[in-house]
Amino acid sequence: MRMNKNKVPKSVLERLPIYLHYLKTLSADECKTISSANIARGLGLGEVQVRKDLALVCGTGKPKIGYSYQNLVDHLEDALGCKMKINVVIVGAGKLGKAFLSYDCFTEYGFDIMAAFDIDEERTGELSNGKKIFTIDKLKEFCQNENVKIGIITVPEGSAQSACDLLVNCGVKAIWNFSPTRLVHTSDVKVKNENMASSLAVLSAELRVK
Amino acid sequence: MRMNKNKVPKSVLERLPIYLHYLKTLSADECKTISSANIARGLGLGEVQVRKDLALVCGTGKPKIGYSYQNLVDHLEDALGCKMKINVVIVGAGKLGKAFLSYDCFTEYGFDIMAAFDIDEERTGELSNGKKIFTIDKLKEFCQNENVKIGIITVPEGSAQSACDLLVNCGVKAIWNFSPTRLVHTSDVKVKNENMASSLAVLSAELRVK
DNA sequence: TAGATTGTTAATCGATTAACAATC
DNA sequence: TAGATTGTTAATCGATTAACAATC
Secondary structure, eight states: OOTTGGGOOHHHHTTHHHHHHHHHHSOGGGOSEEOHHHHHHHHTOOHHHHHHHHHHHTOOOBTTTBEEHHHHHHHHHHHHTTTSOEEEEEEOOSHHHHHHHHOGGGGGGTEEEEEEEESOGGGOEEOTTSOEEEEGGGHHHHHHHHTOOEEEEOOOGGGHHHHHHHHHHTTOSEEEEOSSSOOOOOTTSEEEEOOHHHHHHHHHHHHHHO | OOTTGGGOOHHHHHHHHHHHHHHHHSOGGGOSEEOHHHHHHHHTOOHHHHHHHHHHHTOOOBTTTBEEHHHHHHHHHHHHTTTSOEEEEEEOOSHHHHHHHHOGGGGGGTEEEEEEEESOGGGOEEOTTSOEEEEGGGHHHHHHHHTOOEEEEOOOGGGHHHHHHHHHHTTOSEEEEOSSSOOOOOTTSEEEEOOHHHHHHHHHHHHHHO
16 A cells, blocks of 8 residues: 555655645535546646546545545545654754744644754743753754654754754754755755745746746 | 846756855855856756756856856846845734744845734834834835835735735735645736645655655 | 867656546 | 546656767
């Protein structure tokens, strides 16, 4: 049932949350089953694309009937790992780091944003939702005790590489970097560089092209 | 010189900020010129890809010599619109909205994050960097007076569509939506849906696949 | 001239779309 | 059975890579 999991290409993987979210917006009793044509129409995608994508992670549609709603949701959640609890820490407790620490929606995909860490002792403490901010020297012990898998970097530009090195040293497997510095890293750790400013620049440039 | 601007495909456009950032990390006097091979090596890309990308926006390299550093930076900044001042507002002055309002890096690409707007009167006021938060009823007048081109939506899930409609009505041309709701919109406004939680889920799923 | 580097043309690769056979 | 819908095979499209000619 899961054997073909590692064949899902990235382009497909990125559409899975979109399918899942769309299904969740439908009232469950109104549709025990749903067709690829319906999903495609609701999302403005091709129906063959929807079928091919779903075949990769679910593969249990029935001709004339469509897909079982619940089965689809289950498999999508499974493929996205929503049912696993994945522990995450934040390095850098500035405004963005704190925003992530308070952001509820991560739980929907199984993430527990456990705590934030910062060099600045004045930033330590506790947010209104109970999430804590520690000094950075507590990071390693915390990651090891709590089996932290993912680190989010929200430090200023100059500190990003050392934050990355530190997280790798703490054993995290993936890093999501919001500092403008592009990180260099060992190949067994997955790094995604997310540059907010340049993303907006791309959006803005697409606008002018039109 | 600009006539082929509208032919830059999205895949290329997304690499332009990466080239620009890489060039800026080099000390300018150390390289008056730079070759595609050097850029490719520095970024882990193919050198033909670099040449093709650069040809689309600069197109002025010289055999045996390479590209003029300054010319490259100029054309990249031009293609990305860094030299234009583009006015941006934020709708939703929660933690994420405030984080964007204080984030410096947008200026590097010519953006002026002018102000934020919120339904909640208690959130109005001024941040330490002088940026102001107004009530939402001030939005339309502000956008028209200041010629606001882009809106960033950082409201809770249920309010995103009405925030979008409002921004469209205020005349913005592009919307960057951080609410989990996927927005429906008129075709003459460019909308980018950015779902932080699902992006992290994709990163996490890629990790398991490996 | 010879060598380094660009820019272009052709080949490859992967993703999307179209056509259609299978099936409930 | 007939019609609706899935899943697969082939065709198309776009992006990347390879080969190579042009040129300073």
